[in-house]
Structure formats: C-alpha cells, structure tokens
Amino acid sequence: MHAKIDNEVNMAGASHNSDGAAARPIQAALSSLRAKIDTDRNESLAAFDPVAFDSIIYQQSRLRPPPGVRLSSRIAKSGSTSRNGEQAYLPVNPAIHKMHKRSQHWYKEKCEEIKRRPSRKAWFGKVGARQRWLRAEEEKLERSRQEARHHATMPPFEPPEPRCVKRILDFGDVPEKELPEHVHSNPAWLKACAWLRKCEEQTAQYQRQADKSKEETELYYKKNFSAG
Incomplete structure (x- = not known):
C-alpha cells in the first residue's frame, strides 16, 4: 500500500516537473515578445516629430498657431496650396442629408412604420414579393395623398429623394x-x-x-x- 502511494507521488512529481519544463520555453517566448514590443514602442516615440504634427493640425483650418509653436514650411506650404486649389463639389442636398428636428408625432409614425415592415431576413430570396409589397405601400400612400387633396387637408409628407434614385x-x-x-x-x-x-x-x-x-x-x- 505504501509502495503504491509512493509511486503515485513520484508520478505526480514527474508530471509537475514536465509541465514546468514545457512552460519555461513559453515564458521565454513571451518575455522576448514583450521586450520587442517595448523596443518598438520606444523607437516610435523617439521618432515622433512635434513640428510636423503641429503643422498637419494647423494646416487643416485657418487658425493661427499659438506663440512658441513652430510650423514646418514644407508642410504648411503644401497645405495652403491644397486648401486654395481646386474645390471639391459633393452631390449633397440639405433637404435630404442635413439633420432635421422632428416632432414626437413623426417619431411615433416612424416607429409604427418600422414595426409594420418586414425585416431583411424575411425578404431573403423573395425579390418579387418585396417589390410587390413596395408597390402596394406606394399605392397606399398615393391614395392617402389623393384623399387629402380631395378633402382639402394636409397630405402625408413625401420625403425628397436624390436625383440619382431613379436615374x-x-x-x-x-x-x-x-x-x-x-x-x-x-x-x-x-x-x-x-x-x-x-x-x-x-x-x-x-x-x-x-x-x-x-x-x-x-x-x-x-x-x-x-x-x-
């Protein structure tokens, strides 16, 4: 009985020693990786150019840098030419892309609309059914507008669409x-x-x-x- 217990203890000790021997290479690899990360971080911090950083920041606006801040002439010149050069025109419609203040009634109707329409997963593989549903919704909205015009009341709001929607x-x-x-x-x-x-x-x-x-x-x- 004592011999069996001694054998089990010896086996456990051998297993512990083998686990420790296997863990030592892992610890060594992690230590070398941490050392490499620290070295790369120190090199990146040492290569930081505050003059170039300030020049890039202040060239993006017409604000003047505070006293004591020196700007790189090369970066500042390139920034000024790009700002005063060719203008960029974007197809932005303020009636569509600008933020609007909506009423609580609008939010309530929008929530009801979201709950009423099916989800994307429900339309998976049902292109024809989705097109029929969209046409039915458009016809329903058009009937509401015609009834409003007939009764001389305010028709439902029709959000503007970009020119490229059907073009x-x-x-x-x-x-x-x-x-x-x-x-x-x-x-x-x-x-x-x-x-x-x-x-x-x-x-x-x-x-x-x-x-x-x-x-x-x-x-x-x-x-x-x-x-x-």
Missing part, C-alpha cells in the same frame, strides 16, 4: 468640354463617355418620336371620333 449615373448628359481633366487624359474613358452620350441622344430621339406619335394619335381620334 442611371453616367456621363451621357455631360458635354465633352465639361468632363474632368482626368477623364480627358484617358482615351478609354473619353471613348466610353462618347458612347454614353450617343446612347443618351438615341434615347431622347426615341422619346421624342414616341411623344409625337402619341400626340398625332390623340389628335386623330379627337377629330374623327369625338362626340358631337
């Missing part, structure tokens, strides 16, 4: 002289823009022919089949 974004309606410089410098883009303008002209021509045919047809029926 193909291309350069078909942009003349060649108004194209950006980087488009002029690329022959492939110029050729693509010319093709888009040609498609736009053909579409406009087909629409004019369709409108003319419709007008002639209505005039013909009005002359020959109108009552009286």
Whole structure:
C-alpha cells in the first residue's frame, strides 16, 4: 500500500516537473515578445516629430498657431496650396442629408412604420414579393395623398429623394468640354463617355418620336371620333 502511494507521488512529481519544463520555453517566448514590443514602442516615440504634427493640425483650418509653436514650411506650404486649389463639389442636398428636428408625432409614425415592415431576413430570396409589397405601400400612400387633396387637408409628407434614385449615373448628359481633366487624359474613358452620350441622344430621339406619335394619335381620334 505504501509502495503504491509512493509511486503515485513520484508520478505526480514527474508530471509537475514536465509541465514546468514545457512552460519555461513559453515564458521565454513571451518575455522576448514583450521586450520587442517595448523596443518598438520606444523607437516610435523617439521618432515622433512635434513640428510636423503641429503643422498637419494647423494646416487643416485657418487658425493661427499659438506663440512658441513652430510650423514646418514644407508642410504648411503644401497645405495652403491644397486648401486654395481646386474645390471639391459633393452631390449633397440639405433637404435630404442635413439633420432635421422632428416632432414626437413623426417619431411615433416612424416607429409604427418600422414595426409594420418586414425585416431583411424575411425578404431573403423573395425579390418579387418585396417589390410587390413596395408597390402596394406606394399605392397606399398615393391614395392617402389623393384623399387629402380631395378633402382639402394636409397630405402625408413625401420625403425628397436624390436625383440619382431613379436615374442611371453616367456621363451621357455631360458635354465633352465639361468632363474632368482626368477623364480627358484617358482615351478609354473619353471613348466610353462618347458612347454614353450617343446612347443618351438615341434615347431622347426615341422619346421624342414616341411623344409625337402619341400626340398625332390623340389628335386623330379627337377629330374623327369625338362626340358631337
């Protein structure tokens, strides 16, 4: 019995020693990794340039730096040229993208709308059903507007939509002289823009022919089949 206990103790001690021997390489690897991280951090802090940092900060606005702060002439000059250079124009509509103050009634209706419409997972793989649901919602809203106009009351609010919602974004309606410089410098883009303008002209021509045919047809029926 004593021999069995001694054997178990010896086995436990051997297992403990083996675990400690396996843990020593891990501790050594972690120590070397920590030392490398500390070295990299010290090198990055030592390479910090406060003059370049202040120049980058103060070139982004028209504020003057406080007394005692020196700016790099190279960075400040490049910043001033970029600020006074070509302007950037964004397709932003304040009626759409600007923040608005909404009433509690608006928030209540919006919460009811969110609860009423199905989730994205419910529409997974049901493109046709979703399109039918959207058309039904639009028709319901249009009927509400017609009833409001009929009863001379305030119609439901119709949020403005960007011009690109139901419009193909291309350069078909942009003349060649108004194209950006980087488009002029690329022959492939110029050729693509010319093709888009040609498609736009053909579409406009087909629409004019369709409108003319419709007008002639209505005039013909009005002359020959109108009552009286």
